[in-house]
Amino acid sequence: MKLWGGRFSGRTLEEVEEYTNSLKTDHRLYTYDIKGSQVYAQALRKAGVITSGEERKIVSALNRIKKEMDSGSFSFHSSDEDIHTAIERRLVELTGDIGKKLHAGRSRNEQVVLDVRMFMKDAGKELLYSLAHFVEVLAEKAIKYASTIMPGYTHLQRAQVVTAGHHLNAYACALYRHLTRFQDFLERNDELPLGSGALASNTLGLDRRFMAEKLGFSRICLNSMDAVSFRDLLAEFTFICAAIMVTLSRFAEELILWASDEFSFVELPDEMCTGSSLMPHKKNPDVPELVRGKAGGVIAAAVALLALEKNLPLTYNRDLQEGKVHLFSAFDTTLASVNIMCMLVERLEFRRDILAGAAEDWKLLMTDLAEKLVQKGVPFRTAHEAVGKLVKHLMDNKESPVEIRDSELKKIHPALDPEDVKTLCPEGSVKARKVPGGPHPSEVKKTARRLLNLVKAHTKNKMC
Ligand code: ARG
Numbered sequence: 001m002k003l004w005g006g007r008f009s010g011r012t013l014e015e016v017e018e019y020t021n022s023l024k025t026d027h028r029l030y031t032y033d034i035k036g037s038q039v040y041a042q043a044l045r046k047a048g049v050i051t052s053g054e055e056r057k058i059v060s061a062l063n064r065i066k067k068e069m070d071s072g073s074f075s076f077h078s079s080d081e082d083i084h085t086a087i088e089r090r091l092v093e094l095t096g097d098i099g100k101k102l103h104a105g106r107s108r109n110e111q112v113v114l115d116v117r118m119f120m121k122d123a124g125k126e127l128l129y130s131l132a133h134f135v136e137v138l139a140e141k142a143i144k145y146a147s148t149i150m151p152g153y154t155h156l157q158r159a160q161v162v163t164a165g166h167h168l169n170a171y172a173c174a175l176y177r178h179l180t181r182f183q184d185f186l187e188r189n190d191e192l193p194l195g196s197g198a199l200a201s202n203t204l205g206l207d208r209r210f211m212a213e214k215l216g217f218s219r220i221c222l223n224s225m226d227a228v229s230f231r232d233l234l235a236e237f238t239f240i241c242a243a244i245m246v247t248l249s250r251f252a253e254e255l256i257l258w259a260s261d262e263f264s265f266v267e268l269p270d271e272m273c274t275g276s277s278l279m280p281h282k283k284n285p286d287v288p289e290l291v292r293g294k295a296g297g298v299i300a301a302a303v304a305l306l307a308l309e310k311n312l313p314l315t316y317n318r319d320l321q322e323g324k325v326h327l328f329s330a331f332d333t334t335l336a337s338v339n340i341m342c343m344l345v346e347r348l349e350f351r352r353d354i355l356a357g358a359a360e361d362w363k364l365l366m367t368d369l370a371e372k373l374v375q376k377g378v379p380f381r382t383a384h385e386a387v388g389k390l391v392k393h394l395m396d397n398k399e400s401p402v403e404i405r406d407s408e409l410k411k412i413h414p415a416l417d418p419e420d421v422k423t424l425c426p427e428g429s430v431k432a433r434k435v436p437g438g439p440h441p442s443e444v445k446k447t448a449r450r451l452l453n454l455v456k457a458h459t460k461n462k463m464c
Helices: 014-020 023-046 052-071 083-101 108-144 164-188 208-214 224-229 232-259 286-309 318-346 352-359 362-375 380-396 406-412 418-422 426-431 441-460
Strands: 149-154 157-163
Touching: 023 052, 023 083, 023 108, 023 208, 023 318, 052 083, 083 108, 108 164, 108 224, 108 232, 108 318, 108 441, 149 164, 149 352, 149 426, 157 164, 157 362, 157 426, 164 232, 164 441, 232 286, 232 318, 286 318, 362 380, 362 418, 362 426, 380 406, 406 418
Parallel strands: none
Antiparallel strands: 149 157
């Protein structure tokens, strides 16, 4: 028997039941659906639609259904279209006519958005805590490698000298920003849709503020049609996941490069790498490669959610059922990726000697030299030109700055001081960059401590 069987004479085709069924996806919402139904029963009682005795019976039958679902003993029927239908069907089995009263004034259109909003509250918090922990791990690593000199890159060409701690803090900052995105998101998601009915609310005088309070929402949705129509919050949640995955994917790409023989900047932990079935010597960075690979799927999920809605008239359309598929897959992939990358970074070792060797390249210090000329009053464009000529001279003659003759230097530009040129070194370059947000070891430590402080609040308040 269908929840909506009254106006139909023919039986639904099995193929149609199968095609339209969403249980595979939405069964994971059952705790939220049951909680929502229990509070809805209380609101019906408050409005005089059911008696206290009926409310008690409904609430306790719903508790029993939850236990059945928790233990896996709940038996789903092929006619259960979705999780909401399955729970209501079982409720009626357990309580008869009393259970049939629960859906008064209510629609699955609002149930599904309620459940998904509750899911996103928990899922958002979970991701927020995982991000907080990852930022912590990165900041601690940054402190450990605060004075480890390495080359910094633009266009994947060696550019200027930085420290490994500075590089790690860059990722910590980006991930912290994603964390704050979830904070903003959770604030926007804090609205109860229940009471919206199918689209036009209800005639039963249900107390929406009461339901909001019971279900942990600080506000109610201001418009019943808005409440059931849109999936922009799912798209937003999924976008944050995609943004996180893009950050992780860039980090993964660097780890893959750094672990190659060509760079040899890092040693990835054996316990997080895999071998080759054919080549006995291989140690492959499969974890970061998969993070990079999975990022595409999460980006696709965000795009799918936007595309899903773009041609829909208000209010509910069945297309919207698909939204959950993308949301859940984005969440699952992102949470697992944040956690595994965090484990990888916890075990990451930089090879200080190789990094220092790579930063020995004198070209990394040429910007510093130009800035020295600027400090002597040479206009920057002129200084840039002069140092550019010096670079060309050194490269043409296969010389290093310590080898060039003083007279040659003066010929290139009179303000080029041999002392300045010959004393250039990576350590000096980093020391000179003692500016807030810069790569100097003490600044790296300051930034890392600031990040640790910022995330402390989140790891302390951990609720799930
Ligand atoms: N399974 C549906 C979904 O996920 C629930 C709402 C169905 N509403 C309806 N009128 N068919 O979107």
